[in-house]
Amino acid sequence: xxxxxxxxxxxxxxxxxxxxxxxxxxxxxxxxxxxxxxxxxxxxxxxxxxxxxxxxxxxxxxxxxxxxxxxxxxxxxxxxxxxxxxxxxxxxxxxxxxxxxxxxxxxxxxxxxxxxxxxxxxxxxxxxxxxxxxxxxxxxxx
Numbered sequence: 381x382x383x384x385x386x387x388x389x390x391x392x393x394x395x396x397x398x399x400x401x402x403x404x405x406x407x408x409x410x411x412x413x414x415x416x417x418x419x420x421x422x423x424x425x426x427x428x429x430x431x432x433x434x435x436x437x438x439x440x441x442x443x444x445x446x447x448x449x450x451x452x453x454x455x456x457x458x459x460x461x462x463x464x465x466x467x468x469x470x471x472x473x474x475x476x477x478x479x480x481x482x483x484x485x486x487x488x489x490x491x492x493x494x495x496x497x498x499x500x501x502x503x504x505x506x507x508x509x510x511x512x513x514x515x516x517x518x519x520x521x522x
Contacts, residue, residue, distance in 0.1 A: 426483045430474040
């Protein structure tokens with residue numbers, strides 16, 4: 381007899397949730413000709429004002445070359461620009477006016493998508509889940 385523990389079920393459910401969520405998110409983002417990594421970058425820059433490539437790679441938990449490719453594409457689209465800094469080696473990026481406008485347009489699509497998939501889940505339950513995810517993330521960094 382196999383005993384399935386709560387933590388095994390928890391992480392199994394997480395894995396089962398992650399891929400379909402990312403798939404459906406990319407469908408929504410595709411309406412705006414974006415994908416998840418680009419959206420994460422726009423989201424971070426919109427909410428922080430500016431960031432270095434290292435800060436973006438740490439935020440997304442990916443290697444710097446991955447962020448560099450994403451930033452290069454967003455620059456080509458006119459959504460981000462290089463912010464002059466004190467240190468020429470540090471590449472600090474910020475959203476352009478077009479980037480801020482695109483963010484707000486996409487935000488409306490994503491807001492509706494996220495509200496739809498959270499139907500039946502109270503704000504209290506959402507806040508508890510957010511706290512749990514933050515704690516897991518903290519434990520992973522230790």
